Amino acid sequence: xxxxxxxxxxxxxxxLQRSLAPLSTVVACxxxxxxxxxxxxxxxxxxxxxxxxxxxxxxxxxxxxxxxDKAETEPDLARALNATAPGVLARxxxxxxxxxxHYSTDYVFDGSGNQPRxxxxxxxxxxxxxxxxxxxxxxxxASGCRHLILRTSWVYAARGGNFARTMLRLxxxxxxxxxxxxxxxxxxxxELLADVTAHALRTLRARPDLGGTYHCVAAGETSWxxxxxxxxxxARSKGQAVRVxxxxxxxxxxxxxxxxxxxxxxxxxxxxxxxxxxxxxLPPWQWGVERMLREVSGA
Numbered sequence: 001x002x003x004x005x006x007x008x009x010x011x012x013x014x015x016l017q018r019s020l021a022p023l024s025t026v027v028a029c030x031x032x033x034x035x036x037x038x039x040x041x042x043x044x045x046x047x048x049x050x051x052x053x054x055x056x057x058x059x060x061x062x063x064x065x066x067x068x069d070k071a072e073t074e075p076d077l078a079r080a081l082n083a084t085a086p087g088v089l090a091r092x093x094x095x096x097x098x099x100x101x102h103y104s105t106d107y108v109f110d111g112s113g114n115q116p117r118x119x120x121x122x123x124x125x126x127x128x129x130x131x132x133x134x135x136x137x138x139x140x141x142a143s144g145c146r147h148l149i150l151r152t153s154w155v156y157a158a159r160g161g162n163f164a165r166t167m168l169r170l171x172x173x174x175x176x177x178x179x180x181x182x183x184x185x186x187x188x189x190x191e192l193l194a195d196v197t198a199h200a201l202r203t204l205r206a207r208p209d210l211g212g213t214y215h216c217v218a219a220g221e222t223s224w225x226x227x228x229x230x231x232x233x234x235a236r237s238k239g240q241a242v243r244v245x246x247x248x249x250x251x252x253x254x255x256x257x258x259x260x261x262x263x264x265x266x267x268x269x270x271x272x273x274x275x276x277x278x279x280x281x282l283p284p285w286q287w288g289v290e291r292m293l294r295e296v297s298g299a
Contacts, residue, residue: 001205002027004056006039006047006089007063011157012103015194016062023198027054030063039063042077044085051092058201059089060101064133068107071128072260082132087139094145099204099211101197106153106185108134111264114184116221118270119151119213127261137213148200149213150193150274153267157190158295163224164231165296171232171244181225181251185267186217189288196280203278210277215269218285225251230286234293 001024007013008028020026029039029050036053040046041063051059065071065081086102093100107130108123125131140147156162164187170177196216204210222230229249236242254263271282 001025001057002054003058003060004051004054005029005060005062006041007061008033010062010064011155011160011190012193013062014159015157015190016060016197019191019194019198020060020201023201024058027056041081041085044080044088047085047088048092051089051096051098055096056098058099058101059093060197061086061089062103064103065129068127068129068263069260071132075128075132078128078132079135082129083135083139086136087143090140090143090145090147093147094143097146099201100140100145100147101201102136102140102147102149103193104137104149104151104213105130105133106151106264106267106269108137108151109264109266111266113266114268115266116268116270117215117266119215119273126264129261130264141213146208146211148204148211150197150200150216151213151269152188152193152216153269154185154187154217155190155193156187156289156292158292162292163187163227164289164293167228167231168235168240171235172241174244176248176250177228177244178250178252178256179225179228180254180257181223182253183263183265183267184221184223186219186221186269187227187285187289188217189292192218192283192288196274196278196282199280200278214274214277215271216274217269217271217282218288219271219282220284220286221268222285225249227289230289231293234290235297238297240297
């Protein structure tokens with residue numbers, strides 16, 4: 001089995017190179033790869049030639065336009081990357097019988113209410129990013145290809161910048177922090193997504209009927225405010241330089257920080273279907289965040 005991995009340099013793509021390697025030969029590509037392996041999602045039709053050249057049994061698409069606010073001012077590019085390109089990949093997968101594994105987002109929902117949404121909940125994106133990701137899902141399903149779509153949220157990784165690292169930097173520089181406390185979700189590690197992907201691929205070999213759309217996030221829930229407090233208290237317990245005191249971390253609302261793209265207040269996703277189908281137990285979000293913090297700090 002040959003696996004074509006697209007978006008190899010992103011947070012999830014980087015971890016997928018590790019998790020998929022034991023399964024098969026992985027051909028990992030990105031926009032800056034050599035010409036014969038270049039994956040230019042801004043020109044979606046060029047991806048068809050790449051798929052035909054590699055002839056994979058599995059296509060794993062970890063590429064996307066994820067600059068949520070920027071997407072509001074460049075909707076055509078966001079649509080090319082998040083909708084048209086996955087549609088081309090799905091068309092090619094359908095023509096050859098390949099599997100397509102694709103990642104989507106909680107932004108396909110409107111963020112109302114306070115309960116976790118399951119896979120069948122009505123969608124209602126609030127932004128260009130959410131709308132284009134939803135269109136990508138729809139094009140994949142309409143193609144008739146064998147597919148697995150994993151919706152996730154609040155993705156972080158040790159590699160590159162992330163919310164936790166930003167909070168640690170600010171906590172060392174400032175006497176007071178204000179953090180949004182009316183958005184709720186589950187911080188989900190890129191390595192968890194990569195490991196679930198590899199496990200699901202192994203399972204799908206024997207159970208192709210399990211294809212479809214699933215929610216994949218770490219267990220539990222938190223707000224950005226409580227997420228920040230967890231990170232800063234962890235740093236304090238490890239003797240790291242933290243200037244801000246616990247009482248000086250203050251809650252604020254989404255309305256205090258207007259952004260070009262509206263954020264869903266409720267990013268909770270129900271994962272029971274994924275866990276039952278693939279025999280998984282998703283770990284608490286705190287476990288993954290602490291592991292990442294240890295990695296980036298050397299603690």
